[in-house]
Amino acid sequence: MILESLALEHTSKIVLLVLDGLGDLPHAGNGDRTPLEAAKTPNLDALANVSALGRLTPVAPGITPGSGPGHLGLFGYDPLTHLVGRGVLEALGAGIDLQPGDVAARANFCTLDAKGVVTDRRAGRIPSETCARLVAKLAAELGTFEDVNVMLQAGKGHRFVVVLRGPGLGGAVSDSDPHKGGHAVPAAHALESGSARDEKSARVVNAFVRRATEVLKAESPANGLLLRGLSERPSFAGYRERFKLRAAAIAAYPMYRGVASLAGMSLHVPAGEGAAEAFAVVEREWQAHDYLFVHVKGTDMAGEDGDFTAKVAVIESVDAALPRLMALRPDVLCITGDHSTPVSMKGHSWHPVPVLVRSDLCFRDGHSRFHEKACRAGSLGDLASKDLIAVLLAHAGRLDKYGA
Amino acid sequence: MILESLALEHTSKIVLLVLDGLGDLPHAGNGDRTPLEAAKTPNLDALANVSALGRLTPVAPGITPGSGPGHLGLFGYDPLTHLVGRGVLEALGAGIDLQPGDVAARANFCTLDAKGVVTDRRAGRIPSETCARLVAKLAAELGTFEDVNVMLQAGKGHRFVVVLRGPGLGGAVSDSDPHKGGHAVPAAHALESGSARDEKSARVVNAFVRRATEVLKAESPANGLLLRGLSERPSFAGYRERFKLRAAAIAAYPMYRGVASLAGMSLHVPAGEGAAEAFAVVEREWQAHDYLFVHVKGTDMAGEDGDFTAKVAVIESVDAALPRLMALRPDVLCITGDHSTPVSMKGHSWHPVPVLVRSDLCFRDGHSRFHEKACRAGSLGDLASKDLIAVLLAHAGRLDKYGA
Numbered sequence: 001m002i003l004e005s006l007a008l009e010h011t012s013k014i015v016l017l018v019l020d021g022l023g024d025l026p027h028a029g030n031g032d033r034t035p036l037e038a039a040k041t042p043n044l045d046a047l048a049n050v051s052a053l054g055r056l057t058p059v060a061p062g063i064t065p066g067s068g069p070g071h072l073g074l075f076g077y078d079p080l081t082h083l084v085g086r087g088v089l090e091a092l093g094a095g096i097d098l099q100p101g102d103v104a105a106r107a108n109f110c111t112l113d114a115k116g117v118v119t120d121r122r123a124g125r126i127p128s129e130t131c132a133r134l135v136a137k138l139a140a141e142l143g144t145f146e147d148v149n150v151m152l153q154a155g156k157g158h159r160f161v162v163v164l165r166g167p168g169l170g171g172a173v174s175d176s177d178p179h180k181g182g183h184a185v186p187a188a189h190a191l192e193s194g195s196a197r198d199e200k201s202a203r204v205v206n207a208f209v210r211r212a213t214e215v216l217k218a219e220s221p222a223n224g225l226l227l228r229g230l231s232e233r234p235s236f237a238g239y240r241e242r243f244k245l246r247a248a249a250i251a252a253y254p255m256y257r258g259v260a261s262l263a264g265m266s267l268h269v270p271a272g273e274g275a276a277e278a279f280a281v282v283e284r285e286w287q288a289h290d291y292l293f294v295h296v297k298g299t300d301m302a303g304e305d306g307d308f309t310a311k312v313a314v315i316e317s318v319d320a321a322l323p324r325l326m327a328l329r330p331d332v333l334c335i336t337g338d339h340s341t342p343v344s345m346k347g348h349s350w351h352p353v354p355v356l357v358r359s360d361l362c363f364r365d366g367h368s369r370f371h372e373k374a375c376r377a378g379s380l381g382d383l384a385s386k387d388l389i390a391v392l393l394a395h396a397g398r399l400d401k402y403g404a
Numbered sequence: 405m406i407l408e409s410l411a412l413e414h415t416s417k418i419v420l421l422v423l424d425g426l427g428d429l430p431h432a433g434n435g436d437r438t439p440l441e442a443a444k445t446p447n448l449d450a451l452a453n454v455s456a457l458g459r460l461t462p463v464a465p466g467i468t469p470g471s472g473p474g475h476l477g478l479f480g481y482d483p484l485t486h487l488v489g490r491g492v493l494e495a496l497g498a499g500i501d502l503q504p505g506d507v508a509a510r511a512n513f514c515t516l517d518a519k520g521v522v523t524d525r526r527a528g529r530i531p532s533e534t535c536a537r538l539v540a541k542l543a544a545e546l547g548t549f550e551d552v553n554v555m556l557q558a559g560k561g562h563r564f565v566v567v568l569r570g571p572g573l574g575g576a577v578s579d580s581d582p583h584k585g586g587h588a589v590p591a592a593h594a595l596e597s598g599s600a601r602d603e604k605s606a607r608v609v610n611a612f613v614r615r616a617t618e619v620l621k622a623e624s625p626a627n628g629l630l631l632r633g634l635s636e637r638p639s640f641a642g643y644r645e646r647f648k649l650r651a652a653a654i655a656a657y658p659m660y661r662g663v664a665s666l667a668g669m670s671l672h673v674p675a676g677e678g679a680a681e682a683f684a685v686v687e688r689e690w691q692a693h694d695y696l697f698v699h700v701k702g703t704d705m706a707g708e709d710g711d712f713t714a715k716v717a718v719i720e721s722v723d724a725a726l727p728r729l730m731a732l733r734p735d736v737l738c739i740t741g742d743h744s745t746p747v748s749m750k751g752h753s754w755h756p757v758p759v760l761v762r763s764d765l766c767f768r769d770g771h772s773r774f775h776e777k778a779c780r781a782g783s784l785g786d787l788a789s790k791d792l793i794a795v796l797l798a799h800a801g802r803l804d805k806y807g808a
Contacts, residue, residue: 025765025766025767025768026767026768026770032768032770055785059406059806060406060791060794061787061788061791061794061795062407062791062793062794062795062796062797062798062799062803063406063407063410063794063798063803063806064798064803064804064805064806065805065806065807066805066806066807066808067807067808068807068808069806069807070807079806079807080406084807086808089807089808090808093808342765345765348805349765349798350794350795350798350803351767351783352783352785372767372783373783376781376782376783376785377781382785382786
């Protein structure tokens with residue numbers, strides 16, 4: 001609240017470059033260096049020298065964030081109080097343009113026996129092509145329920161996404177899923193009785209499941225469906241309203257555009273997954289925006305794969321593309337990650353994330369490299385991710401003094 | 405709450421080794437080194453090299469903790485919201501096995517004149533033997549009050565502990581103590597009127613004091629008693645419930661076992677005060693527990709005594725015993741203190757406390773020593789003590805990811 005009251009209009013431009021899962025651990029197989037240490041990064045090195053370094057804690061000490069909480073923190077929304085349901089995240093990840101009031105659920109095709117008992121929760125792991133065919137069949141047969149549109153999007157294997165769109169829907173609804181085989185599919189119900197909105201969603205879910213099961217009757221093995229993680233798209237105050245920023249999100253993967261959409265950013269898809277393609281979009285959107293969030297996925301994927309060499313290569317490719325971004329002369333350039341994805345752990349972790357901030361107003365730490373150890377000694381110190389936005393706004397001259 | 409919702413069952417084992425009052429200041433008489441710097445610690449040195457270092461703030465910046473808040477923080481209970489009354493701490497320190505619902509008070513023998521006015525609040529500082537005799541006499545003469553048992557335990561000099569055990573007792577009761585000489589002993593009363601539980605405790609306290617004063621009538625100089633710090637044993641959610649940990653506390657001094665009992669740990673008394681005796685108990689309890697808290701008191705005692713050499717010697721004795729602990733190969737080993745007790749201050753202090761965490765998942769900082777200055781540059785950064793448990797659980801693979 002303090003931040004919003006201090007935000008100023010300004011012409012300065014902020015770039016937030018997120019290398020997903022950037023932070024790492026010393027890697028025994030590679031001289032106890034981290035990927036950032038091992039990478040050859042002449043442009044990052046030069047930048048580090050005139051930047052302030054530090055470390056971000058995404059959620060809280062010891063807490064490993066998913067992609068949603070990781071990015072919400074970077075965007076200045078406390079991930080412990082700004083909750084995004086599983087269904088909503090799944091829908092955002094599937095590229096569905098959720099609107100305020102939409103309710104989303106994760107869904108599976110499953111196998112039911114003659115009595116309606118679930119015999120396989122994943123319908124024999126049908127191929128994605130079958131999933132797409134079944135989703136198309138359902139979409140063709142099913143219309144509206146009451147005044148609610150039910151929208152479907154096929155995913156990988158047996159997975160798909162269900163979105164309810166219509167007036168007066170709530171997201172606090174139980175799963176239409178027994179969570180194990182050998183049981184019938186339970187009806188959804190409002191988690192707290194007396195909420196007309198949640199009760200309406202539960203009615204629509206149950207009518208949809210009933211009708212869909214009829215449509216699937218002749219199918220095998222996917223003759224049923226399970227819905228879980230029902231949740232309502234949250235309504236957060238957006239960047240324009242909170243920070244007087246016209247914000248753009250440039251991300252190849254829909255999940256990250258989706259989370260950015262919750263912050264009211266305009267969404268842009270680059271021509272490829274690399275930094276160079278993303279920076280081309282930054283150039284295009286430069287005049288129309290004050291804040292440009294750029295997402296690079298490769299670092300996280302390499303970390304998840306446990307591939308040190310690949311993570312180094314992604315970092316080096318970002319470094320090689322960096323001059324194009326620098327040529328735009330952003331007033332504030334921040335490079336960081338949404339969490340660590342150590343190669344040795346093959347997954348997200350809780351370890352603090354390196355962060356770099358370059359601006360004419362930053363403390364120039366004089367480090368010769370940008371990596372975990374240098375960042376530990378950086379002048380930004382250790383920050384919660386949710387506080388990064390204040391630091392960026394400050395370095396952009398976009399925050400008024402607090403008090404006289 | 406977030407932590408509890410993420411805690412996973414696991415087979416990994418965590419050891420928390422607390423050297424009480426470990427942190428210190430550079431000591432002018434010893435080359436401006438701290439005891440940790442001056443000590444010869446080959447085993448700790450080798451451990452530091454493959455560990456993550458950092459510093460803990462026990463309560464809040466500038467706040468000097470007592471033993472209760474210091475340990476509650478390390479155990480993951482915010483000491484600012486998890487309050488333990490003075491009477492309860494005194495009873496725990498006296499080794500009384502407090503049960504939920506018990507109300508405890510600190511007590512003094514005092515001297516009363518013929519009109520019941522307190523002439524000496526410490527009864528001429530009677531020797532401990534006299535105190536023990538008087539407590540035994542009271543215990544023999546006094547039975548129950550209403551349906552409440554009053555249990556007594558003698559302490560040092562004029563001090564003893566009173567515990568009320570029975571149904572429906574509250575701890576918010578005023579002192580039966582004028583807090584200065586020249587006044588009569590006031591009756592205890594419920595601090596807020598209308599609480600039947602507190603009013604019952606006050607009634608029992610007043611009946612007990614009246615009856616005890618009759619029993620002591622012929623004694624001199626200890627013919628009266630004062631009760632203060634009445635408080636109810638708090639009920640905190642324990643380690644099993646909060647973190648899915650079977651936790652053991654291994655401590656020679658009852659106070660530390662007592663605080664650990666509030667966290668639901670099983671309690672174990674080693675054969676001596678040294679680390680070696682404590683580690684023998686760790687070996688014995690290894691299979692039955694997931695989390696083993698080991699308390700070593702000597703560092704704090706040496707600090708309180710202002711004895712640099714003694715503090716160094718305790719640290720070196722822990723170092724010498726360390727291989728025995730390491731041989732158990734704990735998945736996570738944490739070495740720290742509950743607060744600083746600088747030799748030059750001869751008492752507890754607010755200075756941040758060095759902490760070391762060793763795990764296969766830790767950032768290996770590569771420091772050659774474990775001491776205050778190395779910890780300032782450590783990758784764990786500066787943490788609140790209450791957040792340490794999250795870091796330990798994370799390094800033990802015992803925390804699920806937060807959000808998708």
